[in-house]
Amino acid sequence: MRGGEAVTGARRGACRVAMLGGGVAGLTAAMELAERGFEVTVVEPKGWGGKARSASVPGSGTGGRLDLPSEHGFRFFPGFYQSLPDTLCRIPLAGVRAGVEGNLREASQMLSARSGRVNETVADVSLATGPRTPLQILRAWGIAPGGDQGLSPELLYFANRMLVYMTSSQERRLGQWDATSWWDFTAAEGSSEEYRKVCVVGATRTVVAARAEVSSAHTVGGFMEAFGYGFLGQGGSAAADRVLNAPTSTAWIDPWVAYLRGLGVRLELGWQVGRLRVRGRRVERVELLGPGGQARDLEADWFVCAIPVDRVGGLLDRGLAEADPQLKTVTGLQTDWMTGIQFYLTEPTPLTRGHVVYLDSPWALTSISQAQFWDADFRATYGDGRAADCLSVDISAWDTPGIVYGKPARECTRAEVAAEVWAQLCDGLNGTVGQRLHKGLLHSWSLDPAITGLDGPGPAANDEALLINTTGSWARRPLAVTAAENLFMAGDFVRCPVNLATMEGANQSARTAVGALLKADGHPAPAPEVHALYQPEELRRLKEVDAALYRQGRAHILDTPAPWTTAPGDGRVTAPG
Template sequence: MDRSGSGSGTRRGFLGGAVGGALALTAGAAVTDGSGAAAAPRRTAGRAARTARRVAVLGGGVAGLTAAHELAERGFQVTVYERKPHGLGGKARSMDVPESARGGRRPLPGEHGFRFIPGIYHNLPDTLRRIPFPGNANGCHDNLVASTEVMLARTGGRENLRFPFAVVGTPPPVLTPDSFTRMLIGLLDAAVHAPPHEVAYFANRLLVYFTSCDARRRETWERVPWWTFLKAEEMSYDYQRLLAIGITRNIVATKAEIASTRTVASVIEAFVFNLLGRGADGQPDRVLNLPTNEAWIDPWVAHLRSLGVEFRVGWSVRELKPADGRISGAVVTDPRGAGQLITADYFVQAMPVEHARRTWNAAVRAADPQLARCDRLQTDWMTGIQFYLTEPTPVIHGHVNHVDSPWALTSVSQAQYWKDRSFPADYGDGTVADCLSVDISEWDRPGILYGRTAKECTREEVAREVWAQMKAGLNDSGAAVLRDGALHSWFLDPAVGGLGTPAPTNDEQLLIHPTGTWFNRPTARTAVPNLFLAGDYVAVDIDLATMEGANEAARRAVNALLDEAGSGAERCAVLRPYQAPEFAPLKSDDARRHRLGLRNAFDLG
């Protein structure tokens, strides 16, 4: 972590930075240290704060674009600064495969990882509806396409498990602990082949969590690893692989042995109610009907430009500069590599946490202790690779979870969803018919071809290894689902570098959630009056690094900014996850039990 920023971590150091001195700084200069120890004031209300209108949004990912959208609709002058020349959209963007276009076609579409926009999301879909798209009554939201099933691909000749979402059937109109547990056991029996008593125990653990009060979730389950909560050590291989490890590595991108129960179980809770059709925006599994930039990011940027938003791409933020109790400016490097100081009335920092915290010097950190706690937040690698095939290969109409793969792979065949595109006619050299997009969630376990981790492999070896691991699950029963002869080419996220060397790097990592992570996640409002945080690491309702979390954090940041500015504009809607009314009395009783030091009423231990 870069702690070499200016200032001493004191209130005097924070207040002492002079604007005139900052204007003369180069990109690498520093403010002189101070002494003493006191916190900066939380608010500075007054005429200047109420009338200021200029906002610098630092970061052009989902959080930054959401903040710009909400602010522009409310009349603010917004400039978005994005460090990558083609980085608008952040990890959500699609990107062109270099030198892949022929004969007037578009380049092959690559991406950091496939888009997955489940029905548990509410804030992001609201934004999608407000982005105009030609021919769509509901804007970009109408570009969402529902999948109909999910597959758990097993290796060693074991049967692949297919779970059509239709098997849920008609849920009970009123949930009771008994009816809910029976329903969960039925769902799990249809989805996994673990021993019946283990399935029943897993269902009980979910009931315990679903009926736990907020205080127990936060104070107890946040500190308990998912592996421990499930008693996975005592269970069968299939229980461990499907219900403990598979969920955490493929959905939450962290290890079951360390992942917070609160994080994992909260996501499962949302998906269960989504499957039941309760409080959902749509189907549990949805993707886009075009490459992400075509279906969403490019129309979004065009709409924001029409609202007056300005974009500065290729501008990298180096350091925030304090003066007079506020952020006076940000030192940036422009596309030519020159250092500049940008100024604004308000700053919304919408950068990933691993990049944002490098810009907080000692004086900024001293102004708000929650910024320093962000150093404890952990990130990991979850990165995508795309395989381009010369024949349509719709493995299933949905995602494939390669649960036995050492590198925790998840994949989806994309051409089947892109009905308005013909791959051979529209992309590449005219011979590509499909794109199999794969997420690699585990980079530190040996593979099956070379016996090395993904980080230890070269880029070419990573591609061969991923292909082999997918074939091990899809082709092991005799069917040639994936054919070597159909493989045209592949594209690995360029954010990954140095593979096969002693110093591999990943410029676009993912926040993970070991136990206790929640206590280090900051709020959108900071103690610096004109600095606000937006990103999937901010404390929001969906306790997971997602586009939904980034969108919600941006809404909260904008609302805090409106409060600080004394604005009369309508506040952004912050849409909350669904809560089953039948469980409210059970949670209330659990709150009483928790205060008395008793376990949840359904907790069998």
């Protein structure tokens, strides 16, 4: 279903669905169900779009201009996203045939910034460039091949690790590699600092906000595989990297909410789930808590729980565990901080036509200069008329000492966080050749308000933390179908083809939940498509061989110890069962 076509089916009478949560997962499920004739009510405590929504700096707009835009962290849409773009193109937008998907703009470059501008690289990741060689992909990640002798032993080994993962069977991925950390999979111990910084740590902290020591090789390897196929021009026609042409809520969430209202969806903001009331194998109703201590019940035929993973744990002793005791496994899932700060600059400052990765930054920073992609004139549209650009930065490492105060971000004040991030940006972008950033450019800044406690009373807390896929986490992630016959789960922590906390994963989980609900309801409409990640046919036979080896408890045929490893194991694995 694309281009705004709605799926309908003959019904004896519309069934009521209670959607608990209005983030990407909740709104996706609401849209799919409403288009199929269900009566949907969505309750959300904070804001439509969840972590994907944008906000603003209160009181910063003057002279009829809008307040300066802010966000939890910048949004980007990799080329391997397929389910979410399908949703975007079905959200109508006046004068745009492609719907909200028409608001996406290609980010054609990626800059790997280095301290003092040493060995920095700008990679062309545009769709126009066409398929890329493996060496071009390495350069795109900021990995410089060796000189006349070709790849260094470390880079050859890293290539081996990617080849091992890409030819591993699904059984080995879910078994051995999900139980193996990215740190151990890449043999980081005993390797050079540069190898760890670029190939091991850089692939996790700057992209998926997770420590290489605890993140599963299944997650990180799968993410890099999907990105790699995108850079190779495989698996779809979308650009490798796309961003929106306006603040997220303006370009996407607001039109989405308007479309849902037009479908008859009841959207109730300011209400959170207090308790699930369960009888037998069915959820009868949920108790809601609203503004000012209000309380009421919400009854429905079907319930979809689409609240964030950290809040799911809080519901276990308030009816959720009674509905399905197996959901207790979510308490074993971990979250970490990947949150944003925006610097508003007095001059347009397009550092590159895309994202910047600061490989030497102790706080694992990434950024994007946003105004160059937005259709509106920034200075004329936002703030007091002096700000001309928004440099949006994600902070992924909150526990590492910085370069100014020598403290981790969690122990800094909000002003110290801003000063520290600015210093690390300058360290990566400025050098002897010239300065890209200087104090004269800085108009103001805004740190994600979900971060509290930095200015006291502590300790610091993050109200919108991000799921990280630690070793063994796949088994703890719930399925969309629960033991309760009328309760389904959706969210970026629910099992789906994208094994990573992303907007695509949230969208896929919602589609899976809707498909299960339609089946349980006996609804005649087809289930939403859940798009699988691209897997080349050329590697199918190697994966079949590996599946047989894994069942026999044997190592992957290409798995070899690192050249710097002194005591390699025998490579044997224990297959499940």
